[in-house]
Amino acid sequence: MADLNAGDAIPGLSVTPDKYLPHRYAGASGDFNPIHIDPEFAKAVGLPNTILHGLYMMGLVARANAAVAGGDPRALKRLSVQFRGMGAPETEIAVSGTVKSVDGGTIVIDTVAAQGDNQTIRNAEAEVLIG
Amino acid sequence: MTVKTEAVGKEWPATTYEVGKEKIGEYARVIGLDNPVHFDREVAKTAGYRDVVAPPMFCVVYSAPALGPAMFDPEVGMNFAAMVHGAQEFEWGEPACSGDEITTTSKCLEIFEKDGKGFYVFETRSVNQDGAEVVKGTWTNIVRGV
Numbered sequence: 001m002a003d004l005n006a007g008d009a010i011p012g013l014s015v016t017p018d019k020y021l022p023h024r025y026a027g028a029s030g031d032f033n034p035i036h037i038d039p040e041f042a043k044a045v046g047l048p049n050t051i052l053h054g055l056y057m058m059g060l061v062a063r064a065n066a067a068v069a070g071g072d073p074r075a076l077k078r079l080s081v082q083f084r085g086m087g088a089p090e091t092e093i094a095v096s097g098t099v100k101s102v103d104g105g106t107i108v109i110d111t112v113a114a115q116g117d118n119q120t121i122r123n124a125e126a127e128v129l130i131g
Numbered sequence: 132m133t134v135k136t137e138a139v140g141k142e143w144p145a146t147t148y149e150v151g152k153e154k155i156g157e158y159a160r161v162i163g164l165d166n167p168v169h170f171d172r173e174v175a176k177t178a179g180y181r182d183v184v185a186p187p188m189f190c191v192v193y194s195a196p197a198l199g200p201a202m203f204d205p206e207v208g209m210n211f212a213a214m215v216h217g218a219q220e221f222e223w224g225e226p227a228c229s230g231d232e233i234t235t236t237s238k239c240l241e242i243f244e245k246d247g248k249g250f251y252v253f254e255t256r257s258v259n260q261d262g263a264e265v266v267k268g269t270w271t272n273i274v275r276g277v
Contacts, residue, residue, distance in 0.1 A: 006227040015163060019268075021161070024161050025161050025173050026155075027157070028157045028158040028160075028161045028192070029158070029191055029192055030192060030195065030196070031191075031195070034222065037229070045212070050267075054216045054219070055188070055191050055216075055219070056162070058145060058162070058188060058219060059161075059186075059188040060162065060163075062162075062186070062188045063162055063163065063164055063186075066186075066187065069163075071164070071166040071183070073166070073168065073169070073186055074226055075185050076187045076223060077220045077223055078221065078223070079187070079221055080216045080218070080219070080220035080221075080269075081190075081218065082217065083215070083216050083217060083218065083219070084272065108211070118149055130191050
């Protein structure tokens with residue numbers, strides 16, 4: 001992967017979280033906010049249905065960026081994201097990215113997570129060490 | 132109505148979290164990570180880690196508890212009914228491994244109003260048992276109609 005240049009696309013990833021993914025993410029993360037796991041509660045506060053945890057989608061963005069360095073957990077040094085749209089379970093999430101700059105062993109990648117036209121995470125900037 | 136800013140600079144008591152092997156595996160599986168350094172002690176040690184290593188974003192598991200008291204502090208006065216998680220940044224240092232005891236402190240960095248929305252920015256800093264910084268988090272919550 002050391003041959004990446006500015007402007008190159010990273011491999012990215014595509015995941016369709018199943019209906020119960022938010023429950024498993026709630027358990028794994030400790031975030032049991034009912035808007036993620038209780039459809040009645042979500043609708044009562046004006047949402048169309050339960051929504052994905054933003055930090056779960058950020059986890060997928062982190063995964064796609066670390067994959068550039070072979071999935072080495074030490075490679076991801078910084079990740080900054082903006083949450084812009086709500087994510088829905090049972091809908092495909094595509095994470096894509098473009099190399100912004102390469103400086104020695106550090107590359108900066110601009111990443112987007114989207115469900116169709118709905119960009120749930122935008123302006124995600126990752127700093128990844130490549131060896 | 133305007134946002135209250137007296138909590139800017141306020142810090143809250145530290146929380147401590149002991150990282151466990153099975154908790155790392157549970158998180159890694161949900162995210163779909165398959166690197167064995169997150170599951171297998173021997174593989175992790177061979178790769179140069181003290182023990183099974185957490186994925187970077189596992190930091191939410193050990194750092195978020197320190198943020199709770201900050202977010203619910205009446206001096207901060209966030210309206211949760213109109214709040215969304217607007218932005219998030221993490222900067223990682225020393226990796227977090229099973230058996231680590233991680234202490235996190237939280238601080239209110241900024242509160243300001245822009246385009247009728249309130250922005251509440253908090254910082255968490257997490258250090259391990261050796262005093263090495265594991266992660267620094269910047270959490271931005273946005274409240275509509277302040």
